[in-house]
Amino acid sequence: MKFIDEFRDPQAVKTxxxxxxxxxxxxxPSRQPLQIMEVCGGHTHAIFRFGLDKLLPEGIEFVHGPGCPVCVLPRGRIDDAVTLARQPGTLLCSYGDAVRVPGDLGSLLDAKAAGADVRIVYSPLDALALAKQNPDKQVVFFAIGFETTAPATALTLRQARQQGVENFSVLCHHITIGPPLRAILDDPGVRLDGLVAPGHVSMVVGQSPYQFIVEEYRKPVVIAGFEPIDFLTALLGVVRQIADGRAEVENAYKRAVQSAGNAVALRAMAEVFTLAPKSDWRGLGAIDQSGLMLSDAFAEFDAERRFGLKPTQVAEPEGCGCAQVLRGQLRPADCPLFGKACTPSAPVGALMVSSEGACAAYYQYRSPQD
Structure with a gap:
């Protein structure tokens, strides 16, 4: 804990x-309360876990952003994964949070309970290892996430090709951070004064993906880590920029983020992926050139092509407020299903499932009175 304590120091927080x-x-004062979006669900949990919103003076309100990859996963994509998992001779691998997200066909966890071979893995390399251990099965990795996790998928696919592993493929739903932020900023129903950008995505992509926000929308952006001192330092940077009438991309997470990002990771992504013409997002709809698909050089590993899968589109459950929460138009506790029909043990929407979901943060860290 000695490397974390300094970023949780109470006196530094007070300062x-x-x-x-x-x-x-x-x-x-006429601009207050300022509407500050914390893009990442990890920041949302940090705010509520450490009670930062209750320590701050009046004049700041948080808007929860779309930076949780499980939360923006459309229900149709869950159904695609379930369809593959149900195929005989298939072993489907997924990150832990994604197996509990419900679609119209149920969740991957439901499919596993019904006999499908669904495995939780910590990395795509684990899935590749399972493919080597089970040559009689088709092993599919459900690849989701922003630029944070995309490099690991890219490097694994390079290794699969080098090693000639033919029974391994990827159901790809990797997405990029810039387009959903543009979609939200273009929404006339959302007012934002500044943004706190996610540290882990920025470790890969650097500062440039946020430049359009300051140039076109004149909103300050500050990159933050996930400890209390990290977040508050970034928030201070946002407020100071607003007070000064500035709009810049600042990096308050320099111990982990370089301005140009991670060159090795970016090269791997450029080799393996290309921008998809259009990608579906929960709550945001279809956004042009917002997702990643496998390049022609790696098309043989595309599970959609291998299994002839046709992506499906599925509407949100009636009464579910996930879409509005993701767009910054609704707070989780104002959803009519929150804490009633939708709980962590019986979730209706992805925001209650994910460990980074805004609804899960409200449910875990806030009392009914709040």
Whole structure:
């Protein structure tokens, strides 16, 4: 814990809270409360886990963003994965959170309970290892996530090709961070004054994907880590920019993020993936050039092509507010299903399933009175 304690130091937190309050005094009162989006669900959980929202002075409200990969996974994509898992002779591998997200055909966990061979893995390399261990089965890795996890999939596919593993394929739903933010900023029903950008995505892509936000929308962006000091430092940077009338991309996570990103990871992604013409997002609809698909050089590993899968589109359950929460138009506790029909043990929407979901954060860290 010695490397974490300094980023949770109570006195340092108090100092930052005071500095944020001072910076707020320089913001026109008519603009307050400021609407600050924490893009990543990891930041949402940090806010509520450590009670940061209750420590901050009045004048700041948080808007929960679309940066949780499980949360933006459309229900139709879950059905695609379930369809593959049900095929005889198939072994489907997935990250843990994704197996509990329900689609119209149920969840991957339901498919496993019904006899499908569904395995939870920690990395795509685990799935590749299973393919080598089970040469009589078709092993499919359900590849989801932003640029954070895409490099691992890319490197695994390179290794699969080098080793000649023919019974391994990928159901690809990797997505990119910029297009959904543009979709939200273009939404007339959402007001944002600034954004706190995710540290882990930025470790890969650097600062450039956020540049359009400051140039076209004149909104400040500050990249943050996930400890209290990290987040509050970034928040202070956002408020100071607003007070000064500036809009810049700042990096408050320099111990992990370089301005140009990770060159090795970016090269691997460029080799294995290409931008898909259009990708579906839960709550945001179809967004042009927002997702990644396998390049022609790796088409043999595309599970959709291998199994002749036709992607499906499935509507959200009646009354589910996940779409509005992801767009910053609704707070989780205002959803009519929250804490009633939708709970962590019996989730209706992905935001209650994911360990980074905004609904899960509200449910875990807030009392009914809040």
């Amino acid at each position: 930052l809270i005071t500095q944020i309050g001072t910076a707020l005094k320089g913001v026109d």
